[in-house]
Amino acid sequence: MIEYVPEGGNWQAIPPGLSRRVDQIRERSRTRGLIHTTYYGRLRWDAPSYTISTYFSRSGNGCFIHPQENRLISAREAARLQSFPDAFVFTGTSRAVAAQIGNAVPPLLGMLLGTVLPGESVVDLFAGAGGLSYGLEMAGKKVAYAVELDRYAAETFRYNHPYSIVKQFDLSTAEAINELTVDVTDLGGCDLLVGGPPCQSFSTAGSRRNDERSTLVNRFVDAVRVLNPAAFVMENVLGLRSFKNGTVLKEVIADLSRLGYEVAIWDVTTDRFAIPQRRRRLLVVGSKRPLDPPQPITPAYKNGALAAVSVRDAISDLPPLGAGGGISPVSVELPGTSGLYQQYVRGNMSSGEYMTAMSTKWSGGNPMQARLR
Missing domain, CATH: 3.40.50.150 (Vaccinia Virus protein VP39)
Structure with a gap:
């Protein structure tokens, strides 16, 4: 079914008669005005992902189809979208790992x-x-x-x-x-x-x-x-x-x-x-005393606008996978990258260095004033 879904698309691109569940969604949307925009959704390269839930291993439960390949995102790709470095190790079954990442x-x-x-x-x-x-x-x-x-x-x-x-x-x-x-x-x-x-x-x-x-x-x-x-x-x-x-x-x-x-x-x-x-x-x-929340580093994403950090920035350097792959820490040699986010998740840049660089980039050259390491 997901072969029919274009980048940024969803269940509406799946032809009638191919899936009973999709047909039910289509009928509910027709009669009740319910448009589930993320069901069977494919990510866009140049936008942030939607919320990574515990069910990113199920195509019908959200927008979790890889932007280019005809598969769902892997656990490591989901972890990157959650900002886990590649060195972070998840243990347990594939279902347990999905729950850990999504939660x-x-x-x-x-x-x-x-x-x-x-x-x-x-x-x-x-x-x-x-x-x-x-x-x-x-x-x-x-x-x-x-x-x-x-x-x-x-x-x-x-x-x-x-x-x-x-x-x-x-x-x-x-x-x-x-x-x-x-x-x-x-x-x-x-x-x-x-x-x-x-x-x-x-x-x-x-x-x-x-x-x-x-x-x-x-x-x-x-x-x-x-x-x-x-x-x-x-x-x-x-x-x-x-x-x-x-x-x-x-x-x-x-x-x-x-x-x-x-x-x-x-x-x-x-x-x-x-x-x-x-x-x-x-x-x-x-x-015991009032606290100020952390100040935003990047602008909020709006459809059609430039994303501060996109799906492409997060996972485009990872190699192609078969369905179900990509749970372990990245062990293959990755191509060189100048991307700030990819430098961070690979461990070549600390979180503090990454945030300072992003703050400088999006604040007109005035980096955030915070204790970063």
Whole structure:
């Protein structure tokens, strides 16, 4: 089916009668006015990608077809669009790797957050593969302790953060919060608490079920209460703002404010931070004193405009693949490149050097004033 989809196209290019599901989408769109622009979508070389979800290995669940080859993007290509360096190793089955990449906070966003957040020692809850922690370490933080329930994600975190204590347990119970308290107290506490409670219940892309995962944001509040960090960041999807008519988010903010924190909501879109992906996320940020969010590095992408960092910038240097390839770190010899983003993901340029270069490029020669490494 994907052979019919041109660059930048979607399910509308697939002929009728070829797929029952596509025919159903076509009929719903005709009768209800629903146009699913990303279903069976092919990426554009000269634009950022859409949000990389956990289902980038399924053609019908988003815009994940390679811009040129008749296949879906590989795990390594998806990781690059998420701003993971090529040296970052993912462990587990192909499905587990896809979930780790799709659920991750882009490391470059984590790095920029690290430049404006106080303290040095970090505890990461619901840590996933460790994209946020990886970025915070780029900014000079030390991730002392992390908790993740999924064993493959915990293995990935452990592999890429060899100096961190990584534990695998369920944070949904009072006993788990007690164990967390004892462990972190033994380490001397933490300056910064971060985490991304599972967001499936809040996502507007799903059925917004009222399942037990929707209570895990309250466990994060409990962790703030018992650990008393200097600052915290809770990352989630934008749908948290409207879930249950916004009451869940309002209660979370009220609870955190009563603990003595200045609480702010930072609405961030990753293409504003030199990342080749249009991914929008909500950050609930608190500290003992007001904090300013990181300033955008690049302009927002608009259809037809020049992309600051495009899919081409991210993956065009990678070799052709068969379907299902490209999970491991890049081991082949790649052609030379002068591209800033490709230099970064290859490890030839630090994240700080990359951000400084991009800031200089897009700010008329005035680089960002931030602590970058």
